[in-house]
Every structure is written in C-alpha cells, then in structure tokens.
Amino acid sequence: MLKWIVRPALITSFAMIAFAPVAVAGSHPRLVSVEASRCSTCHGKLLRGKTSVHPPAEEDCTSCHDVQISSTGTTIGLNEKVPALCLECHDDKEKAAEGKLASSHAPVTDSCLNCHDPHGSTQKHLLNEAVPALCFECHDMEGLQPKHGGQLGKQVNCLACHAPHGSEAPNMLLGSVQHPPFGEGECDACHRKPFAGRVRLRARGAKVCTSCHGEIVDPKAVSVHPALDRRRNRKVCVACHNPHMSDNASLLVAGGPDLCEKCHPEIVKAARAGTGHAAAAEDCTNCHKPHDASQRHLLTEATPALCLECHDADDKELRTAHLGADMNTLPCVSCHTPHGDGNEHLLAKTVHPPVLEGCDTCHEGAYNKLMDDGESSLCLTCHDAIGETIKQAAFPHAALEMAPCTTCHNPHASAQDHLVKEPAGKECLSCHDDMGAGPNEVAHGAITLIGCRACHEPHGGSRKHLLRKDPDALCLSCHDASHTPPRGSTKPVQVLGQFEIPAEVARVMASLRLSPDGTRGHPVTNHRVLGTPSAEELKRNDAHFEGTLHCLSCHNPHKGRSRLLLRWGARTTFEACAHCHPK
Numbered sequence: 001m002l003k004w005i006v007r008p009a010l011i012t013s014f015a016m017i018a019f020a021p022v023a024v025a026g027s028h029p030r031l032v033s034v035e036a037s038r039c040s041t042c043h044g045k046l047l048r049g050k051t052s053v054h055p056p057a058e059e060d061c062t063s064c065h066d067v068q069i070s071s072t073g074t075t076i077g078l079n080e081k082v083p084a085l086c087l088e089c090h091d092d093k094e095k096a097a098e099g100k101l102a103s104s105h106a107p108v109t110d111s112c113l114n115c116h117d118p119h120g121s122t123q124k125h126l127l128n129e130a131v132p133a134l135c136f137e138c139h140d141m142e143g144l145q146p147k148h149g150g151q152l153g154k155q156v157n158c159l160a161c162h163a164p165h166g167s168e169a170p171n172m173l174l175g176s177v178q179h180p181p182f183g184e185g186e187c188d189a190c191h192r193k194p195f196a197g198r199v200r201l202r203a204r205g206a207k208v209c210t211s212c213h214g215e216i217v218d219p220k221a222v223s224v225h226p227a228l229d230r231r232r233n234r235k236v237c238v239a240c241h242n243p244h245m246s247d248n249a250s251l252l253v254a255g256g257p258d259l260c261e262k263c264h265p266e267i268v269k270a271a272r273a274g275t276g277h278a279a280a281a282e283d284c285t286n287c288h289k290p291h292d293a294s295q296r297h298l299l300t301e302a303t304p305a306l307c308l309e310c311h312d313a314d315d316k317e318l319r320t321a322h323l324g325a326d327m328n329t330l331p332c333v334s335c336h337t338p339h340g341d342g343n344e345h346l347l348a349k350t351v352h353p354p355v356l357e358g359c360d361t362c363h364e365g366a367y368n369k370l371m372d373d374g375e376s377s378l379c380l381t382c383h384d385a386i387g388e389t390i391k392q393a394a395f396p397h398a399a400l401e402m403a404p405c406t407t408c409h410n411p412h413a414s415a416q417d418h419l420v421k422e423p424a425g426k427e428c429l430s431c432h433d434d435m436g437a438g439p440n441e442v443a444h445g446a447i448t449l450i451g452c453r454a455c456h457e458p459h460g461g462s463r464k465h466l467l468r469k470d471p472d473a474l475c476l477s478c479h480d481a482s483h484t485p486p487r488g489s490t491k492p493v494q495v496l497g498q499f500e501i502p503a504e505v506a507r508v509m510a511s512l513r514l515s516p517d518g519t520r521g522h523p524v525t526n527h528r529v530l531g532t533p534s535a536e537e538l539k540r541n542d543a544h545f546e547g548t549l550h551c552l553s554c555h556n557p558h559k560g561r562s563r564l565l566l567r568w569g570a571r572t573t574f575e576a577c578a579h580c581h582p583k
Contacts, residue, residue, distance in 0.1 A: 028074040034067050050120030050128075056089075057119045063125075067525065084111045096165035103173070104166040107138065111468065119357050132158050145323070149187025151199050161244060175245030178475070182244040207237040209243075221292035223299075227263065228291060240290070256283045267339050276340030279310060287338065307332045318388040322358055323367035334421070335412040348413040363534050379405040386459055393460025399431065400459065408458075420451075428452040437559040444558055444565055445509070446478065455557065468496060472530060475551040476518075523573055542583045 026405060033039050039061050040047075047053055047316075052116045056063035060561035064085060068075045078085055083097040089215045095101050115134060118127045123130050129137070135158045145152055158164075162172045169176050181189035190208050195445040197341055202210050204229075210216065216237075217224050228236055237243070248255040254262075257280070261268040264426060271280035281288045287306060288298045295302050301309070303326065313327035334354075341494075343351060351366040354361035362378060364371055372378040372440060380387040390396050408427055409419045420427050425447040429436040432452075437443035446454040449531065455474055456466040469475060477483075477495050485493055485503045492500040501509075514521040519530045528537070532548045554576055561571045570576035 022547065028076045031067070031074045045119040049122070051122055052124055053120040054118060054126055083112045085109070101166040102168045105168055105172060106162065106219055108165050132156050133470070147185055148190060149185065150188055151191060151194055153194060153199075169245070173245055175242065175247050175251075177249065178242060179246065179251055180379075193548055194512055207235045217292045221293075222294050223296050224292045225290060225298060256282065260284045270340040270342070273340055273342070275342055275346070277338060277346055280339045289581075304328065304332045306331055323365070324365055325367040328475040334410055334414075337415060341415065342412075348415045350415070350417060350419055350421055351413045352411055374404060376400065376404045376408070379411075391459045393457075394462045394463060396460035397458065397466060421446055424448055424451040435558045441559045441561060442563050442565070445505075445563075447558065449501065449505065454496070454499060462483060472551050475555075475557075476512070479510050479512050481513045484509075484511045523577075541581065543580045544582065545580050 031204060047057060059065075062079075064079060066079050068077075068078045074428070080088065087094050087097055096104065096108050098113075106352055112118075115128060117128055118126070125136055132141075132152075132154070141152050161174060163169075163174050166171075166172055167174060169178075173467055181187070189212075190202060192202055194200065203211065206501070216230055227239055240253060242252070242253050246252060248259075252259055257268045257271065267280075272275050285299060285300075289300055290298070293299055299306055308327065311327070315327075319325065319327060326367070335348060335432075337348045338346075339347045339348055343349070347355070362370055370378060372381075404413075408421060410421050415418060415452070416423055416427075422430070425436070430450075442466055452458075455468060457468055458466075460466065461468065463470065469477065478501070483493050483495065485491065485506050487507075490503050493506040494498075494500055494501055512522050514529060515526075519525050522529050528549055529551070530549055533545060537543075538545060555565045555568050557565070560566050561569055564570075564573065564576075566573070566576040568576060568579050570579070
C-alpha cells in the first residue's frame with residue numbers, strides 16, 4: 001500500500017539532492033527559509049525528460065529530505081536510512097526489505113536504490129534501467145542459460161516469472177504452484193531451441209498441452225466451453241492457465257469468478273450483487289465444469305438435482321413457499337436465475353405480479369391446484385386485452401386453440417420479456433422447427449436479436465402468417481437506408497414502433513436505397529425489386545421469371561446459406577442471380 005507523507009509547505013517541484021546514507025549530511029548553500037525556497041531552480045535536471053516520476057519529488061521534497069537551517073549554514077540529509085525511509089510509504093515491501101521472505105532478493109535487503117532512482121526515471125517503476133538489462137548487471141545471462149533451457153535472450157522479461165522483491169516460492173518465483181516441466185527445468189518438454197532470439201513451442205496452440213494432458217474435451221460431451229473452440233481461440237489453454245506457474249490451483253491465471261469475469265462480466269457482476277447467488281459469487285465451478293460436461297451449460301449435474309446439493313428438498317419453509325410442491329421434481333431455473341438478476345430470492349428478470357402479491361390469485365391451496373383448471377381462461381381474467389385481440393384477429397395463433405398460455409409463457413418468472421420461456425426464436429422453434437437454421441445455415445438477424453415477434457404477432461393478427469405488415473413493407477421497416485444511424489451515433493434505432501436495435505447493429509444491416517417509387521434499385525441500379533416485369537423487360541435482361549417480384553422472391557425470411565438469406569441454397573449473389581439470369 002502506498003501512503004505519501006506530505007509535509008506542509010516547502011517546494012512544489014523537484015528534489016534537492018540525491019539520497020545520502022545518513023539522516024543529516026552534506027552542506028548546502030544557505031537558505032533563508034524552507035517555505036520560500038524552490039528546489040527546482042538548481043535541481044531541475046533530476047526530473048527533466050523523465051517519464052516516471054516519484055510523487056514526493058514533485059509534491060514535497062521534505063517528504064524524504066531533512067532540511068536544517070542554522071546561523072552557520074544549511075545541511076540536507078535524509079529523514080531515515082534506506083530502506084527504512086522507503087518503507088514509510090511502501091510498507092507492503094517490509095518483509096522483502098527485512099529479508100523475511102522464503103526467497104529474498106539480496107539487493108532489496110541492501111538498498112532500494114540498487115534498482116530504483118529516487119527521483120525520476122525513463123523506465124517504469126523508477127527503475128535505473130530496463131529489464132532484463134537491469135537484472136543482467138548482477139546476473140550472468142550465459143551462466144543462467146542451462147537452468148532456463150537456453151531460452152534466455154536480450155528481450156526476455158525476467159518479471160514474467162520472478163518477483164523482483166522476493167517471494168515465498170523458491171528462486172523468487174511468482175507462483176507457489178509450478179508446472180512440473182517448468183519446476184524441473186525441463187523447458188524442452190514444451191519448447192524448441194530459440195531461433196533468432198524467438199522462443200518457440202514444440203507445437204501450435206493446444207497441441208503442445210494435449211501431448212501430455214490428452215484431449216481435454218470428450219467427443220460425447222453435451223456442452224463444451226466456447227473458449228476451447230480452436231477455430232476462434234488460438235490461445236486455447238493459456239487463456240485460462242499459466243503454462244509455467246501460478247498461485248492458483250490447476251495453474252489458473254486467476255482464482256474463482258475473477259477468471260470467468262474476463263469473458264462473462266455481467267454474470268459475475270450479477271452473482272456478486274446483494275441479490276446474487278452466493279454459490280456463484282464464491283466459485284463458478286460450484287455448478288459448472290470448466291471444459292466440457294454431460295449437461296447443458298457445462299453444469300456438473302442436471303437441475304433440480306444440482307440445486308438440491310445445497311437446498312434441502314424436505315425443508316419445511318422451502319416447501320411452504322412453493323405451496324407444498326415436491327422439490328425433487330420442480331424445474332428450479334424456470335423461475336429462478338442461477339446467478340442473480342436483481343430480484344430477491346433469485347427470481348428471474350421478469351416476475352409475474354401475482355407471484356409477489358400472493359399465490360392464491362391463481363392457485364387454490366396447493367401448487368398443483370389451479371383455478372379454472374389452469375386453462376387460458378384463468379390468464380384472461382387479468383389479460384383481457386390479449387383475449388380481445390385474439391377474438392378479433394382474422395388469423396389467430398393456432399397454438400391458442402390447442403394449448404394453454406403456459407405452453408409459451410412461464411406463469412411465475414422468466415429471464416425473457418413477457419414471461420416467455422425461451423429467448424429470441426427458440427420458443428417458437430419448439431413447434432416450428434422447420435423454420436430454424438440448420439447446419440451451415442445462418443438465421444435471420446431479426447430472429448437472433450429480437451425473436452420471431454419482430455415480424456409476427458404472437459397471439460393473432462389481420463394478415464396471413466401473423467405478419468405485422470405486408471411482407472415488403474415489413475422488410476423495409478428494417479432494411480430501408482433511412483434507418484441507418486449517422487456515423488458516431490450511439491442512439492438505438494427504433495423499428496416498427498416498439499423494437500430497438502443497437503446503433504452498431506443497425507449500421508451493418510443491409511440497407512436499400514430504392515428509386516423514388518420504391519420499385520427498383522436492388523441488388524443493382526435499375527433492377528426491379530417490386531412489381532411484375534414486362535415481357536420486353538425480361539427479354540432485355542435475358543431473364544426467366546413468372547409472377548410478381550417481392551423481397552421474398554429472392555430472400556428466405558428465416559434462414560439461408562449466407563447472411564444474405566438467399567433462396568435456392570445460394571451462398572452468393574451471383575449464384576442467386578443465375579436462377580433467373582442463366583446466361
């Protein structure tokens with residue numbers, strides 16, 4: 001911990017003289033008063049051109065220097081000997097300076113000035129010289145090569161492995177847990193001989209690790225950690241593990257949620273909040289496996305069995321809160337978020353008001369007894385506006401005639417808006433699975449970003465397929481160039497009067513600039529987009545087409561072999577054009 005001792009009043013800029021070994025030493029031209037003097041007048045060169053400056057040297061020289069003015073002259077010295085003087089602020093280095101670490105650094109116990117400049121430096125941390133040159137002033141690089149597998153060079157960073165002030169590990173190493181090849185000095189187990197000063201591995205990426213550790217992913221695993229995707233992450237293992245040493249188990253670069261936070265900051269933030277899940281805040285591996293798992297989401301066990309490892313299924317208070325339900329069978333995560341979402345009792349983001357007000361709004365005494373036998377009529381007693389929409393719809397959602405509202409909605413809580421059970425289009429795909437993107441296919445961005453309701457009315461509407469607008473107008477609601485936000489804008493773009501698209505997403509969406517009448521201009525200038533092409537127009541363009549052109553004539557609204565969502569399995573515009581323009 002650093003704590004600057006600033007005495008009132010002296011000089012505001014620079015230190016007076018270099019540190020002396022005793023409290024009061026060298027004579028100095030006589031000063032009239034300490035407060036009226038400015039050290040930088042004579043000693044400005046101590047900090048001139050320095051990029052790293054010791055704060056006391058800028059703020060108050062008397063933080064370190066003792067100034068004595070008498071009738072016979074002025075003497076300048078140090079307030080304390082070094083390293084005791086330095087420890088007044090840098091008390092976290094006390095054990096190192098006193099040689100009380102298991103592996104101490106001799107220059108540190110002797111004097112901080114062996115490595116640091118007390119006023120300013122062109123190097124970080126006020127070092128007298130850059131590493132490794134500073135280290136090699138005392139240590140012979142050639143003599144150390146055998147212990148380092150011949151990997152040392154002029155560009156090596158000694159501080160990547162060694163603690164400069166000393167440590168509790170052997171040889172001043174940073175980590176108490178060492179990778180066996182590293183601890184045994186067998187660098188060639190992973191490294192080849194350096195070439196042109198470059199340190200080289202025996203294999204690329206994870207292959208050097210799996211040569212000893214085998215395949216870290218079971219081919220039969222249900223879920224695999226995305227960080228292990230070698231196509232996206234070249235530093236597969238070292239993203240989480242230090243290949244040499246660490247103070248954490250399994251050579252992890254950080255402990256507990258601190259490691260996961262790098263990729264999952266929002267989840268860790270939610271878990272550590274006052275309403276977060278204590279088990280998740282303690283360690284993600286309480287519930288998740290780090291590499292692969294036989295359960296979804298890398299869970300160590302399926303729910304509710306996983307939850308019941310901590311929560312007693314026979315706990316009277318827990319069962320009462322759930323109206324006497326059998327806790328061994330309830331799907332906990334259908335109402336509770338496993339990490340936290342700002343609500344008490346880990347309830348998911350969207351909570352059905354009756355859950356907070358009283359279960360007897362819908363239930364009659366027990367969890368398995370619902371008023372109106374749990375039919376949709378029970379929901380419509382409160383949600384009568386939706387009931388009226390369904391009644392007046394020319395095309396009601398067929399699911400409403402065959403299944404209750406709880407087929408799509410969770411009646412208690414959900415991580416999604418409107419208590420929908422699954423995110424984006426997943427809920428709809430449980431029935432309309434033929435509309436989902438298959439292998440080597442790309443889903444329409446509207447589905448992954450907003451969900452099927454971006455284009456379809458969820459309960460019923462006035463158009464076939466429950467579309468919110470006529471197909472062409474619906475497409476242009478997002479893909480007209482007028483919706484592209486100006487460069488630099490961060491304001492979300494609103495479409496269809498109710499959905500917001502982040503500005504950075506809206507900027508990369510396909511944007512069309514059509515002719516004034518809206519019938520031409522895509523994919524090339526003067527190409528017909530809407531309407532029926534004449535025979536002369538078809539002949540002039542060597543085209544074979546029958547009927548009326550629409551957006552859906554060329555594009556599939558749900559999926560495609562590329563992000564262009566082209567029909568006929570086309571991956572490129574050229575392939576799609578060839579369907580009508582074979583020549």
